[in-house]
Structures are given as structure tokens and as C-alpha cells.
Amino acid sequence: MAVNTTPSTPPTAAGEATPLRTPTIAELLAQRTRPLFSFELYPPRNEEEERRAWFTVRRLEQLQPDFVSVTYGASGSTRDRTIKITEQIAETTTLRTMAHLTAASQSRTELRRVIGSYAAAGIRHVLAVRGDMPGGPTVPWERHPEGLANATELVATVKELGDFCIGVGAFPDVHPQAADADLDARILKAKADAGADFAITQLFFTPARYFEMVDRVRSLGCDIPIIPGIQPVTRISQIQRFAELSGAALPAPVVARLEAVGDDPKAVRKVGVEIAAEIAEEVLAGGAPGAHLYTMNRSLATREVYARLRSEFGRA
Secondary structure, eight states, X not given: OOOSSOOBOSOOTTSOOOBOOOOOHHHHHHHOSSOEEEEEEOOOSSHHHHHHHHHHHHHHHTTOOSEEEEOOOSSSTTHHHHHHHHHHHHHHSXXXXXXXXXXXXXXXXXXXXXXXXXXXXXXXXXXXXXXXXXXXXXXXXXXXXXXXXXXXXXXXXXXXXXXXXXXXXXXXXXXXXXXXXXXXXXXXXXXXXXXXXXXXXXXXXXXXXXXXXXXXXXXXXXXXXXXXXXXXXXXXXXXXXXXXXXXXXXXXHXXXXXXXXXXXXXXXXXXXXXXXXXXXXXXXXXXXXXEEXXXXXXXXXXXXXXXXXHHHHOOO
């Protein structure tokens, strides 16, 4: 079970208890005897969404995931809420918590302040990503006048400011701006060289793209663990949004399976869960070190996917 507290070992000869440090995600990956399972949450934008987010947190906490992460808005609209809820999850639940951090639209001073806030809350895991500009991943990147140029520089900054375990992003369907798979692989290696401990992929729907990406990275001599990011489609309206987020359209067979059940919400969710589970099963069977499930702050579909995966791949 993932915990944030620090239980003690038996007293030393001097009669003082020695704290037992909770393993990092990197250590879990290195020592794993099964796939790791994790969930991603989104910062609430208002009180109603905050209630729903906490309902989801509590439901997911019961599943004892290896860790959870909270996303971080590029435009600044959700940053304070991200910091607040990430700190609250770390302080009031048993969940190993990873905070997101983006270089987009922030100065070095602002980034250092946020990193300090995370450290003060006892958070030792950071997902360091360049981030998108306001408007989405297709909007051209603009470096903040007093900011960092890319995620590699962000990784190095986080590394120099504390003893953090650092995750980074990866792109099975290639980054939507460069559209260069080989460049994506080289950038991921550069982030690993800068101190990144593991990577989590952007959502994808074709397992072959994941394996091809891993092969490209390994061919560069980089052995960073790459966790696949999986998200079930629960509404037909999400199809276009997913294409915008991932930089690639949903595969035609996936769209056909979803559209075949029409507008019945339960039927769409059922098919979406089946597709997500099938993708996760294939990549896990092929050697992926875990599955990171994007929840959209709605726990039902996520719990259904997780139950299927845990039944097949088990927990320690």
C-alpha cells in the first residue's frame, strides 16, 4: 500500500526509532515483481468540481494504487488549485502523490517557488513537462522571457533544488508540433541524462506505437522506464478532444466500435472500458512496467479498467 507517512523500525541500541523511508516510484519500478498501477487527477475549477474530485480521490484510495498524480494547467488558471489539492492529497490520504510542473508561461523564480511549496508539503515526486501554451498543444511554443527553454532544463532545475524523484512525458504518437518520432526519442534520452527517473506517455490508442517508441529510445542506449498512459473514452464527444490532446486522430476501428453503440452513455462507457483494458493488457503483456490511468476525475470507468488489469496481472 502506498503511504506518505514514515513508520519506524524497531528502536536502535540508543533507544531511538529510525524512520523507514517510503520507496520512491523509481525504486518501485526497479524492484517490481508486477506492473505498477497509478491514476491521474485534474485540478478542480470550482466547488462542485472539487467535491467530485475528492469523491474520486477517496474511491481510488481504496484501490491502493502505487501513486497518483495531479495535472498542472499551462495557462495559469489551474496552477494554484493544482498546488492546493496536490498538497492536500499528500497530507490527508495514504496515497503516494506526484505533482505536475510545467515550464510554460512561468519564470525561473515562479518555478522555484512552486518546487519549494511541493517540498514543504512533503511531496518528493514531480512530473516535469514543458507544457502547452494556452490554447492547446498545436499553439506554437513561446519561451517565457525569464523562463526555461524546455523540459530538459526543467528536469535539471528540479534535480538541483532537492532530492526529488522525477518523471517526464513521452509521446507514442509523436509530439504534435515537431511530428518527428526520432526527435522525440532523442529528447526523452536528454531528459533521462538530465536526471529524469521514469517517463509516462501521453494517451494513445494503438499499442504498436508504444512498442515502436520504446524501441527507438532503447536504440539510443537509454533504459529509462516508460509507463504507458491509458484513458478510456466514456463519451462520444471526447473523440475530437482526444485527437487534440494526443496529436493524432483516434484509429478508425476505435471510433467505429464507439459509434456502433450510439448515444447510450452506459454502452459507450462499457466499450470505452473494453478498449482501454485491451490496450493496457497488450502493452503490459509486452513488458510495459505499469499502467497510468487518466481518470478525468470520474472513478467508475477507471475502477472498471483497473479491476480487469489487477485480475490478470495481480498485485504484490
